[in-house]
Amino acid sequence: MTGAVGIGSRTAGRLRELRLPLGLWALTRIILLVCVFRIVVVPGPDVTSDVEQIYQSWYEVLKTGTYPQDDVTWQYPPAAALAILSPALLPFLNYSAAFFVLAFLCDALVFALLVYTGGRPGRTMRGAWLWLAAVPLMGPTAYARYDIMVTAVAVAGLLAAIRSPRVLGALAGFGAVLKVWPALILAGTPKGRATWRSWPVAAGTALGVLALCMVWMPGGLASSRSRASGARRSSRWARWSSTWPGTSAGTARRG
Numbered sequence: 001m002t003g004a005v006g007i008g009s010r011t012a013g014r015l016r017e018l019r020l021p022l023g024l025w026a027l028t029r030i031i032l033l034v035c036v037f038r039i040v041v042v043p044g045p046d047v048t049s050d051v052e053q054i055y056q057s058w059y060e061v062l063k064t065g066t067y068p069q070d071d072v073t074w075q076y077p078p079a080a081a082l083a084i085l086s087p088a089l090l091p092f093l094n095y096s097a098a099f100f101v102l103a104f105l106c107d108a109l110v111f112a113l114l115v116y117t118g119g120r121p122g123r124t125m126r127g128a129w130l131w132l133a134a135v136p137l138m139g140p141t142a143y144a145r146y147d148i149m150v151t152a153v154a155v156a157g158l159l160a161a162i163r164s165p166r167v168l169g170a171l172a173g174f175g176a177v178l179k180v181w182p183a184l185i186l187a188g189t190p191k192g193r194a195t196w197r198s199w200p201v202a203a204g205t206a207l208g209v210l211a212l213c214m215v216w217m218p219g220g221l222a223s224s225r226s227r228a229s230g231a232r233r234s235s236r237w238a239r240w241s242s243t244w245p246g247t248s249a250g251t252a253r254r255g
Contacts, residue, residue, distance in 0.1 A: 078213035079177035083146040169198035173205030
């Protein structure tokens with residue numbers, strides 16, 4: 001009986017501690033949703049239009065079973081297609097609305113993971129507070145890019161690192177095929193068992209997901225090579241034209 005009372009009092013105390021961060025999170029995220037759904041129009045460029053104009057155009061191509069190889073704005077690893085196609089999970093919403101809702105859910109997931117971890121003995125809530133403040137500072141951009149989905153994968157991997165290096169590796173490998181940079185979370189693994197467990201799993205996961213993407217929608221790597229080649233040609237042309245007499249770039253440079 002005494003033990004049950006003790007657990008109940010600790011739970012009540014924990015809930016009291018969470019009132020402020022949960023309240024602030026809810027308030028700031030409602031403001032973000034109001035902005036991305038354009039209930040309130042924020043001065044400046046409309047970053048949310050990219051979801052409808054760019055992401056949805058990729059979605060229309062991707063759902064046919066091929067990558068948007070002819071679109072120079074597609075500059076992502078093959079598994080990025082999963083994020084772009086994810087609004088199909090909410091078929092009762094239009095593409096933009098579904099994307100914003102999924103971004104919100106990923107935000108909520110990260111915050112919940114950080115709050116849960118921060119409430120454990122010997123841990124701190126600083127990570128949760130940092131996340132609470134950082135996302136609103138990005139404004140509507142936070143929910144208008146698929147980066148928040150990638151970040152959710154990376155944060156989950158970091159939080160799993162202590163208990164399961166293999167889970168860390170799997171999430172880092174999957175994240176790397178989503179947007180490359182999540183592979184950097186492996187850089188902090190200590191020498192020894194954690195590294196030997198996480199790095200091979202990361203490599204295997206990345207290769208496995210990459211292979212599945214290539215089987216599912218061939219052409220992802222070809223489009224990446226084509227974009228890289230085009231970028232190099234554009235760079236060479238820009239350097240050449242900047243030095244050629246009579247061109248606007250050359251004139252501006254000499255001026």
